[in-house]
Amino acid sequence: MDDLMLTIIDDEITTVDDQSNDLKKWKIAIIDDDQGVHDVTKLALSGVKILGRKIEFISALSGEEGRLLLKDNPDCAVILLDVVMETSDAGLELADKIRNELLMDNVQIILRTGQPGYSPEEEIISRYEINDYKTKNELTRDKLFTSIATAIRSYNHLRALDESKKGLRNVIEASASLMKERSVHDFASGVLQQINALFNLSSQGIFCVSQSPSDGPIELIDESDSQYFVVATSPSFHDFYGKDLQDISNSHEVEIAQNTLINKQNQIQENLCSLYLSTPSGWEGVVVINSPLSLNEVDEELLKLFCLNISLGLENAKFFTHLNNAAFYDEVTGLYNRTGFIEKSSEILKSAKSSMALFIVDIDYFHEIIESLGFEFGNMVLNAVTSSLNRDFLSDGIIARLHSDVFALLLPDTNWHYRDITKECSKPFMIEGNSLRLGVTVGEATCDLSTETFDIELLLRHAEIALKVAKEHQRGVGQLFESKFEDDKRAHLDILADLRNGIANEELFLVLQPKVSMTEGYVVGYEALIRWQHPIKGLISPNAFIPVAEQSGLYFDIDMYVFRKALALIAENPAITKPISVNVSANSLHHSDFISELKKIIAEKDSDISQIEIEITENALVRSDMAIQHLRELKALGFVLCLDDFGAGYSSLSYLLKLPLDVIKIDRSFVTHIEKGAKALFVLEGMLQICQNLSMRVVVEGVETQEQADILIALNADIAQGFFYFKPLTIEEVLIKAL
Numbered sequence: 202m203d204d205l206m207l208t209i210i211d212d213e214i215t216t217v218d219d220q221s222n223d224l225k226k227w228k229i230a231i232i233d234d235d236q237g238v239h240d241v242t243k244l245a246l247s248g249v250k251i252l253g254r255k256i257e258f259i260s261a262l263s264g265e266e267g268r269l270l271l272k273d274n275p276d277c278a279v280i281l282l283d284v285v286m287e288t289s290d291a292g293l294e295l296a297d298k299i300r301n302e303l304l305m306d307n308v309q310i311i312l313r314t315g316q317p318g319y320s321p322e323e324e325i326i327s328r329y330e331i332n333d334y335k336t337k338n339e340l341t342r343d344k345l346f347t348s349i350a351t352a353i354r355s356y357n358h359l360r361a362l363d364e365s366k367k368g369l370r371n372v373i374e375a376s377a378s379l380m381k382e383r384s385v386h387d388f389a390s391g392v393l394q395q396i397n398a399l400f401n402l403s404s405q406g407i408f409c410v411s412q413s414p415s416d417g418p419i420e421l422i423d424e425s426d427s428q429y430f431v432v433a434t435s436p437s438f439h440d441f442y443g444k445d446l447q448d449i450s451n452s453h454e455v456e457i458a459q460n461t462l463i464n465k466q467n468q469i470q471e472n473l474c475s476l477y478l479s480t481p482s483g484w485e486g487v488v489v490i491n492s493p494l495s496l497n498e499v500d501e502e503l504l505k506l507f508c509l510n511i512s513l514g515l516e517n518a519k520f521f522t523h524l525n526n527a528a529f530y531d532e533v534t535g536l537y538n539r540t541g542f543i544e545k546s547s548e549i550l551k552s553a554k555s556s557m558a559l560f561i562v563d564i565d566y567f568h569e570i571i572e573s574l575g576f577e578f579g580n581m582v583l584n585a586v587t588s589s590l591n592r593d594f595l596s597d598g599i600i601a602r603l604h605s606d607v608f609a610l611l612l613p614d615t616n617w618h619y620r621d622i623t624k625e626c627s628k629p630f631m632i633e634g635n636s637l638r639l640g641v642t643v644g645e646a647t648c649d650l651s652t653e654t655f656d657i658e659l660l661l662r663h664a665e666i667a668l669k670v671a672k673e674h675q676r677g678v679g680q681l682f683e684s685k686f687e688d689d690k691r692a693h694l695d696i697l698a699d700l701r702n703g704i705a706n707e708e709l710f711l712v713l714q715p716k717v718s719m720t721e722g723y724v725v726g727y728e729a730l731i732r733w734q735h736p737i738k739g740l741i742s743p744n745a746f747i748p749v750a751e752q753s754g755l756y757f758d759i760d761m762y763v764f765r766k767a768l769a770l771i772a773e774n775p776a777i778t779k780p781i782s783v784n785v786s787a788n789s790l791h792h793s794d795f796i797s798e799l800k801k802i803i804a805e806k807d808s809d810i811s812q813i814e815i816e817i818t819e820n821a822l823v824r825s826d827m828a829i830q831h832l833r834e835l836k837a838l839g840f841v842l843c844l845d846d847f848g849a850g851y852s853s854l855s856y857l858l859k860l861p862l863d864v865i866k867i868d869r870s871f872v873t874h875i876e877k878g879a880k881a882l883f884v885l886e887g888m889l890q891i892c893q894n895l896s897m898r899v900v901v902e903g904v905e906t907q908e909q910a911d912i913l914i915a916l917n918a919d920i921a922q923g924f925f926y927f928k929p930l931t932i933e934e935v936l937i938k939a940l
């Protein structure tokens with residue numbers, strides 16, 4: 202402790218009791234070749250106390266002896282130095298060495314000369330920094346005491362200034378290294394260490410700050426300013442770490458911390474010292490250490506400066522934590538965001554040697570929820586899902602909200618499967634007093650880190666692909682990733698790239714499948730079906746590329762291409778006089794440019810559209826005002842409208858039958874089943890009945906056998922399209938055998 206000298210220079214210190222200052226006597230060196238001078242001086246000053254401290258003499262009888270003596274006593278306060286010793290200026294030579302060789306800057310040199318009237322030249326006084334000079338006979342007790350007391354005061358001042366400078370340097374160094382700490386926890390731990398280094402203590406302490414440290418997502422939950430959390434401790438207070446001050450009882454350290462925060466100022470008690478911190482943007486903190494750090498031992502200014510510096514450091518750490526949070530945590534739920542999730546999960550994947558399961562959880566119909574109940578409600582739903590994920594998985598897993606209504610969950614070594622997750626997340630929960638139940642769809646991907654290395658991006662991609670597959674099949678359930686999904690996806694991407702070229706290079710062409718009257722036996726019309734003659738892969742069926750086009754936006758180009766080709770076909774083949782129906786994808790019917798683009802194509806060659814019919818699937822017509830509007834416009838343009846794949850969807854019959862449709866195509870699945878059972882037959886019969894009552898024309902798709910045809914004829918169905926009559930034909934084939 203005596204390293205850090207006290208800078209409070211105050212004569213009142215003389216009241217401090219003697220014993221405690223035993224070690225702190227002022228050292229006075231007498232360097233004189235006259236032993237008598239030694240004796241007189243000691244006698245004169247015996248028992249004297251200056252600034253409350255006794256005096257200790259050390260002696261040397263020559264300049265050289267003096268040099269060695271001082272070398273061993275660098276804490277010497279005053280030197281009474283004879284000028285003439287072994288040489289006529291041995292004293293001056295020694296003075297030079299004291300300042301320039303021994304580097305004793307603070308020691309006070311009082312030069313003593315034997316000759317009355319001799320005064321050293323001014324130049325010498327300043328060169329050797331001589332503080333005073335006296336003739337030997339001036340050394341009466343009183344005079345001696347006065348000059349020694351003055352010298353000791355000066356020495357003490359200089360020494361204190363020196364210590365203060367050193368302390369200041371330490372504070373600056375300590376704060377500079379603390380400023381580098383970016384998390385509140387690291388910063389606070391640093392402060393606890395630096396206090397000990399700075400004040401030469403071995404204290405144990407705690408560091409608390411207002412609000413939670415924001416170092417992790419859960420801790421963000423409580424934002425109320427009145428709470429103070431312990432963000433760092435020395436080892437002996439480890440149990441307090443992470444706790445709210447209010448929740449810690451029976452601790453003097455915590456009591457004094459609370460006191461400090463209430464009074465907003467440092468509190469010094471016997472064996473406890475508590476420092477108050479407040480940052481420019483209103484964060485408050487308190488550092489408590491269990492060491493006696495009485496204020497009269499430490500420079501108060503230095504302590505203030507230190508507190509100011511750690512307050513700034515705290516602000517700095519808080520700022521970084523805030524930025525860090527924005528970059529890594531989701532504001533709505535407090536969970537990790539995608540970046541945070543990837544960062545955190547990568548660490549785990551790098552070191553873990555177990556199996557891992559990653560689940561991506563997608564809330565079903567979340568956009569509909571927001572549309573009808575608003576954003577705030579949507580946020581409550583997100584938080585409810587967060588709570589149920591936290592409840593079940595927080596202790597074992599990493600949870601994140603990746604984006605809008607999509608959550609991710611990484612679980613090491615788990616027995617959970619996507620079915621369990623859907624079940625957990627579909628349990629009812631309360632929002633604003635109402636019990637609510639959500640559906641979720643889950644994509645799952647797994648890896649075994651004991652046998653393979655896996656990075657999080659890949660695992661995430663697998664789970665995302667699995668989710669996509671799950672959503673395409675059935676919402677509310679889930680899907681485990683299989684490697685063939687990725688092959689499918691790659692194949693999709695290849696097809697997409699080729700398809701663009703294929704359209705541009707006119708590799709796509711139309712075949713016609715005749716529709717026939719089963720009773721009369723002749724062709725009544727055709728359906729135009731697309732084919733792709735790929736230059737390398739050969740002939741490609743529409744089932745391999747139409748669904749891909751639907752997902753990419755190319756569907757619109759394809760539909761317009763087919764429409765153009767169908768018009769050209771009619772114009773170029775006057776022998777084909779029956780109507781040709783073209784398929785329009787559901788997405789095209791929703792496209793805002795659909796009608797205008799059709800009109801443009803018709804106008805290009807002033808085409809005749811009286812022979813063109815349009816096939817639309819029922820899912821295109823469900824719940825879209827735009828589609829129904831387009832349907833009416835098609836009708837107004839004079840197209841015959843045909844409802845394709847009827848019965849395959851789930852829409853209400855009565856709804857569909859109100860639309861301006863002319864022809865109903867009954868889905869192939871009904872025909873496939875009629876031979877197998879009475880139920881299909883019964884349904885088919887009913888459907889045919891309704892259509893006939895509404896005087897709609899009916900086409901039955903997928904007739905493959907004589908038996909099917911016979912049953913259909915018996916049910917009063919007439920027009921059929923199926924392999925039993927014709928497969929799709931090229932134009933040349935049509936011209937030969939199917940006019």
Ligand code: C2E
Nearest residue numbers: 730731743744747763784785786903904905922923924925
């Ligand atoms: P879709 O509109 O239901 O067309 C009927 C499909 O059933 C055609 O397959 C046809 O070859 C097939 N088919 C006809 N009779 C039978 C039968 O007796 N048994 C069986 N098993 N199948 C029969 P395709 O040509 O492979 O077309 C498949 C689907 O691709 C079409 O189903 C349609 O949704 C789509 N598609 C085909 N051409 C186009 C087009 O030009 N534009 C659009 N947007 N979609 C098209």
Ligand code: CA
Nearest residue numbers: 728784816845
């Ligand atoms: Ca069709």
Ligand code: CA
Nearest residue numbers: 845846866902
């Ligand atoms: Ca069909």
